[in-house]
Amino acid sequence: MARAIALVAALAVVVSSPVARGQQTADAPAAQASLPVMSAADARAFADAAAGKLDYLPGEVLVKFKDGVQTQAQQRALDVLRSRPAVDRLEWLGDVALLRDASQPDARVLADQLASQPEVEYAQPNYLRRRSLTPNDASYASRQWNLQTIDMPKAWDINPGGKSDVIVAVVDTGVTTFTGTLTARTWNGSAIQTITLPFATNPDLSASRLALPKDFVTGGGTIVLDTDGHGTHVSSTIGEDTNNSTLEAGIAYNVRIMPVKACASYWDVQFAMSAAGVPGFADPDAGGCPTSAIADGIRYAVDNGAKIINLSIGGEGSSTLEQAAMQYAVDKGAFIAIAAGNAKLSGNPAQYPASYAPNLAGAMAVGATNRSGNRASYSSTGSYVEIAAPGGDPLDSDTAGSGFIWQSTLRLEATDPALVLFPRFDRYTEVGYAGTSMASPHVAGVAALLYSQGITKPSAIEQAIKKTAKFLGTPSAADATRNDEFGAGLVQPRTALFGLGLRK
Amino acid sequence: MKHALLTLLVLGAVAGSAAAQPYSSGPSIGIRGFGVIDADAVAASRSFDAVFGSKQVTGAGGGVEVDVSRHLFVRVAATRIQRTGTRVFVDSGEVFPLGIALTMTMTPLEAGGGWRFASTSRVTPYIGAAYVSLGYQETSDGAQPGENVNERYAGAEGFGGVQVGIWKGLFAGGEVQYRHVGVPVVSTSVMSQFNENDLGGFTARVLFGFGTRPH
Numbered sequence: 211m212a213r214a215i216a217l218v219a220a221l222a223v224v225v226s227s228p229v230a231r232g233q234q235t236a237d238a239p240a241a242q243a244s245l246p247v248m249s250a251a252d253a254r255a256f257a258d259a260a261a262g263k264l265d266y267l268p269g270e271v272l273v274k275f276k277d278g279v280q281t282q283a284q285q286r287a288l289d290v291l292r293s294r295p296a297v298d299r300l301e302w303l304g305d306v307a308l309l310r311d312a313s314q315p316d317a318r319v320l321a322d323q324l325a326s327q328p329e330v331e332y333a334q335p336n337y338l339r340r341r342s343l344t345p346n347d348a349s350y351a352s353r354q355w356n357l358q359t360i361d362m363p364k365a366w367d368i369n370p371g372g373k374s375d376v377i378v379a380v381v382d383t384g385v386t387t388f389t390g391t392l393t394a395r396t397w398n399g400s401a402i403q404t405i406t407l408p409f410a411t412n413p414d415l416s417a418s419r420l421a422l423p424k425d426f427v428t429g430g431g432t433i434v435l436d437t438d439g440h441g442t443h444v445s446s447t448i449g450e451d452t453n454n455s456t457l458e459a460g461i462a463y464n465v466r467i468m469p470v471k472a473c474a475s476y477w478d479v480q481f482a483m484s485a486a487g488v489p490g491f492a493d494p495d496a497g498g499c500p501t502s503a504i505a506d507g508i509r510y511a512v513d514n515g516a517k518i519i520n521l522s523i524g525g526e527g528s529s530t531l532e533q534a535a536m537q538y539a540v541d542k543g544a545f546i547a548i549a550a551g552n553a554k555l556s557g558n559p560a561q562y563p564a565s566y567a568p569n570l571a572g573a574m575a576v577g578a579t580n581r582s583g584n585r586a587s588y589s590s591t592g593s594y595v596e597i598a599a600p601g602g603d604p605l606d607s608d609t610a611g612s613g614f615i616w617q618s619t620l621r622l623e624a625t626d627p628a629l630v631l632f633p634r635f636d637r638y639t640e641v642g643y644a645g646t647s648m649a650s651p652h653v654a655g656v657a658a659l660l661y662s663q664g665i666t667k668p669s670a671i672e673q674a675i676k677k678t679a680k681f682l683g684t685p686s687a688a689d690a691t692r693n694d695e696f697g698a699g700l701v702q703p704r705t706a707l708f709g710l711g712l713r714k
Numbered sequence: 715m716k717h718a719l720l721t722l723l724v725l726g727a728v729a730g731s732a733a734a735q736p737y738s739s740g741p742s743i744g745i746r747g748f749g750v751i752d753a754d755a756v757a758a759s760r761s762f763d764a765v766f767g768s769k770q771v772t773g774a775g776g777g778v779e780v781d782v783s784r785h786l787f788v789r790v791a792a793t794r795i796q797r798t799g800t801r802v803f804v805d806s807g808e809v810f811p812l813g814i815a816l817t818m819t820m821t822p823l824e825a826g827g828g829w830r831f832a833s834t835s836r837v838t839p840y841i842g843a844a845y846v847s848l849g850y851q852e853t854s855d856g857a858q859p860g861e862n863v864n865e866r867y868a869g870a871e872g873f874g875g876v877q878v879g880i881w882k883g884l885f886a887g888g889e890v891q892y893r894h895v896g897v898p899v900v901s902t903s904v905m906s907q908f909n910e911n912d913l914g915g916f917t918a919r920v921l922f923g924f925g926t927r928p929h
Binding site for chain 2: 673
């Protein structure tokens with residue numbers, strides 16, 4: 211009873227704290243504007259994917275024609291499909307076309323048919339990546355054991371927070387860049403209703419540190435709204451404001467964060483369905499991160515100055531478009547940290563985009579460790595795991611959630627569709643998450659510090675992180691410098707930053 | 715170190731005074747004290763270039779020579795070389811300076827001897843060899859216990875040069891040396907990244923001193 215009272219008291223303190231409410235910004239758009247929503251077709255695709263438990267958007271295929279194939283030949287290739295779609299229906303993402311064919315929801319069938327055509331280089335479903343976390347709703351927890359485990363205070367002695375001219379792109383559910391209210395339509399259980407949604411920026415991630423945001427999912431353009439919390443939590447690990455007696459600390463707390471929204475949340479789908487007049491609730495699992503949006507987001511980030519990219523997302527199904535975007539990014543000088551995946555307990559299938567990492571010099575797949583220093587129970591293993599970082603673990607935690615990764619993000623009580631009909635996105639607090647989603651931003655933050663320190667090449671950042679890692683576990687028979695659980699080992703920021711002397 | 719060098723110079727001066735002979739002729743046994751300025755082109759050139767921005771370092775010191783016969787002499791000398799650079803990261807030969815100050819101090823102690831060729835002029839050529847004991851210290855800003863270096867390595871050198879009598883006991887000279895000081899490879903070091911394990915190299919030395927030499 212006393213413990214329950216203590217937990218309630220802690221909740222009350224957090225809720226009533228002024229820092230739990232979003233800070234005001236001077237440049238917010240006019241109130242009562244409409245919430246940007248994705249198209250009805252997109253919303254339906256997300257909803258259908260959730261209902262069918264699909265890892266791709268139904269009826270959507272990414273097609274790359276061979277070089278030199280003109281419009282007439284492209285049409286000839288498309289004619290293999292029963293619906294014989296016109297070539298002018300293609301949406302172009304660079305030199306890759308997105309085809310939507312509602313008559314054939316099984317995108318794998320579409321992809322196979324198109325891939326067999328001589329004019330086509332490749333055709334793949336538009337896969338949906340998922341956020342790599344297990345959310346926790348514990349009300350109270352001990353604080354950031356993760357930063358102590360990797361000795362961040364000593365790393366900060368060498369490099370206190372990185373430089374503000376370094377930009378880290380977070381390709382995720384977004385980080386809210388707007389403060390104010392927007393109108394939206396949603397289902398209230400019996401009818402579609404217009405509601406007012408309050409938004410606010412994270413009070414522990416200064417708005418001045420948000421750079422060049424972009425939304426690739428809901429059509430919000432340069433206004434990004436996190437309606438989930440995942441993107442905000444990830445960004446907080448990378449660089450939450452620090453030394454301000456507010457909420458938690460972030461690793462590279464001086465760098466700028468580029469919010470790139472490539473993942474739709476449940477609410478994004480729900481609001482779009484209701485805006486299109488579709489009655490009912492969206493599937494609870496609705497949402498995800500289309501590989502088309504991920505690829506667009508990665509290219510946008512690199513073309514606009516991001517030197518570090520974090521991808522706390524994953525799924526099964528290889529995507530050439532996604533892989534090509536990552537290659538583009540490292541070729542342009544950006545380092546990429548990728549969550550290795552949380553599928554160890556569900557058969558441990560290979561995860562993407564993590565699996566591309568070993569073949570990309572400057573991209574690293576990050577596995578998760580728990581508070582006890584072991585591999586987190588869920589953390590995927592495989593030859594593609596290159597490094598490990600704290601990710602938390604529900605199975606290595608107490609009832610207060612001490613084994614999770616705690617950072618500032620949207621309050622679950624205000625956003626969880628299982629708890630609320632009418633959410634609000636202006637309430638922030640410390641929330642504990644666990645997953646390789648949480649491990650990856652540790653490496654992204656360290657990479658940002660290394661870039662700030664002078665290692666300005668992604669392949670060199672990767673080598674610096676690998677060569678200074680603390681080896682964990684048993685060496686692999688094939689390569690004694692690594693294993694499939696932890697890769698090269700636990701990231702050691704201070705050792706990496708300290709570099710090499712002439713003799714030591 | 716300074717006191718030792720001064721002592722050597724004074725000893726040389728006293729010995730020279732005691733001999734009390736013009737430089738052009740003297741007793742069969744001589745003793746000379748000298749100071750030196752060295753310019754070194756280190757063998758670990760890529761490593762030094764990475765950390766200090768140059769493979770050349772300069773040092774100063776002194777020593778004393780004692781003639782044991784008309785031509786044969788023994789010599790001891792000590793110098794000090796100090797340079798400040800930055801810690802770095804090296805990836806496939808590419809160097810990334812990290813801006814963390816690193817100060818290196820080398821103190822080679824030489825003990826050897828040589829052969830002075832017969833000469834009827836003020837110019838006397840010579841060659842020789844010596845055992846080298848190289849003290850090596852490396853300190854970095856923010857280093858934790860065990861991260862600085864304080865070690866001593868053994869090596870050898872060969873040298874040759876000329877001494878020129880200037881006036882009475884004063885002389886000057888020039889000398890070139892090749893020194894080899896092999897050091898253990900430490901995997902977490904810049905030298906290991908470039909596969910360099912020799913802290914020796916070529917030295918160009920200028921000497922100036924006081925004393926006598928036999929004829």
